[in-house]
Amino acid sequence: MLNPIDTAAVIRDGGAVGHYPGQIHEAVAWWLGSCLVVTTKAPRLAVAHDDTAISVGFADRLCRGAINAQHYACRVGYLGHQSEQTLLDAATGAFQAPAAWVSTDTDDDATIVRIRLYTQDGRLLDDSTGLADIRDLIDSDRVPIPVNSQAKGTIERWPAQATTGAQP
Incomplete structure (x- = not known):
């Protein structure tokens, strides 16, 4: 692993959380995107952020990891700046x-990045629904990569009006 993290400290609370820079870095978002697709066997994934510059960068890396997850050819619906509820x-x-x-916050002059992962039915991921598997994949440096270029997914900008019922 090029830039290891303390997985027990960072991969927790429904995703990943840590001080940036230091505990967490952009590659963690790539790893989470790829591992989430593989552990949930997801052909699609929805991604949004809180619109801070750091969150935008982490969300981009997460999307790129998700489209490069083994043979899943995941279609990522990128909603951009949206509330978590939206x-x-x-x-x-x-x-x-x-x-x-993906969101960021400041605490005593430190930036905290939080990446919250959800199941298809909107439940926050926990150890029994895939978070432990994701932690193990990252900890053992077995982050999924694409098997070939035909297995690569796509990132599709998803307009806000699509959240009102239009099909993605």
Whole structure:
């Protein structure tokens, strides 16, 4: 692993959380996207963020990891800047897919990045629904990669109006 992390400290609370830089870096988002697709066997994934510059970068890396997850050719619906609730409404409604929401916050002059991962039915991932598997894949440096170029997925901008019922 080029830039290891303390998986027990970072991969927790429904996804990943840590100080940036330091505990968490952009590659963690790539790893989470790829591992989420593989552990949930997701042909689709919905992704949004809170619109901070750091969150945008992490969300982009998460999307790129998701489309490069083994043979799944995952279709990522990228909602861009949306609230977490809007993401969940879209993911459990029209999109019917697992979801990932990226946000940042500051605490005593430190930036904290949080990536929350959700099941297809909108439940926060926990150890029994895939988080332990994701932690193990990252910890053992077995992050899924594409098997060939035909297995690569796509990232599709998903307009906000699609969350009101239009099909993605």
